[in-house]
Amino acid sequence: MSEFKLKTPLSEGDVDKLEVGDIVYLSGEIYTARDRAHKRAIELYESGEELPFDWNGAVIFHCGPVVIERNGNWEVVSAGPTTSSRMNDLEPKVIEYFGVRGIIGKGGMNGGTTEAMNKHKCVYFSITGGAGVLVAQAVKRVKGVYWEDLGMPEAVWVFSVEDLGPLVVTISKGRNYYLEVEKKVLSVKENLLKRWIK
């Protein structure tokens, strides 16, 4: 388990050195995106249109933040992660089409996404579920917002973050830590039943 401080956009080299279990603190820009933003990005790409932002090397954050406007500035009140598995069917395309290098979320993603990540050099970072203030404090500035018509939680917010973390690398190079834990848990189940249920 190593610890890294990384800056976005991430390079192929950055992704190459990350192993499952590593801890990362991230600085630079990150983009929030949930199901609807994923869908819109894919639709635009498939109809030959450009995105209003550049996702090459970008880090996407599965998050629907609470943001308020104060004196003409955006302020993040709370911004914990949302459950990533909702994006399972959409993420492989987003990774392939735009060259996204990192996904931050909670709960992990499925085998299909793990494969797409491995193929296109992308990693998944887990951030502590519910830790809304921890994230909010790492956001130094809201740099912009796109697709506000989708509503506050579904819009794409661009956060400028400093040392966002701890992020745990949980999907990298074809390894999926969640699936590994799940397998382990299932393998001890029989023993637990034997021990506790006489």
Add this chain to the structure above:
Amino acid sequence: MELSEIEEIGVELLRRAVTRLPEDVKESLKRALSEEESEIGRTQLEAILKNVEMAEKSGKPMCQDTGVPLFFLRVGKEFPVGIEEIKSALVNSVRRGTKEIPLRPNVVDPMSRENTGDNSGRKMPYFDVEIVDGDSLEITFMPKGAGSENMSFLGMLSPSKGVNGIKEFVLEKVIEAGGKPCPPTIIGIGIGGTADLAMKLAKRSLLRPLNEDHNDERIRELEREIAEMVNSTGIGPMGLGGKFTCLGVRMDFASTHTATLPVAINFQCWAARRSYALIEKDGVRRVLP
């Protein structure tokens, strides 16, 4: 006792609940951190505790999901304000608190999914009312997030399954829930009664602090056993592996039909938020945390 005072204390209860964790929960999280064996597990517990501290200091909600509003009232027979008036004052607290704190507006119509914008709605906030002796009013407020509430399970077991059946059912569901209810969780379990009563007992059990024992020895024993079993699964904090899948088990029971064994499970996440006020007829006596 003026209605506006109850409304005011209601807003305060909302604010405290979402920005401060009860002492017993914080203590358990700290103990978990000191005993967690998994390195990754420890990073999660550290992040949680840091987040809780920051929420307290900044007055910002500790989790972006500020839940749906649930009130548990114990109304003294001689308390000078009527139940319906207390409820309407607390509905106002929810509407105001949502704007002032602010809370995330989570309450929607279940079919159209239209958001009311102020966390009130049909039968929302939810009130669980008990009439008790005396002239005081106790209000416990619990904002309940979706991640943990979605992990609710009801089993109508065959009575022959007995206590072993209860344990097996809980183990199944804890494994099924995995990291989804943001572990380490508190597992509320209701046994006996009817289907709805079992679930109510599960939810209400979550109000009992982690350092307060049930008065029935068999329940105390079961709580300990189930907690140990759950913490041997290896699911760990946030489902990232480790010892602390739960902080504790809170359980209660009711007598039931001879031909049935209801078991209800209601998970509470690490953000086990609840606030409490004791109001006597001449004013507010105590507010926690």
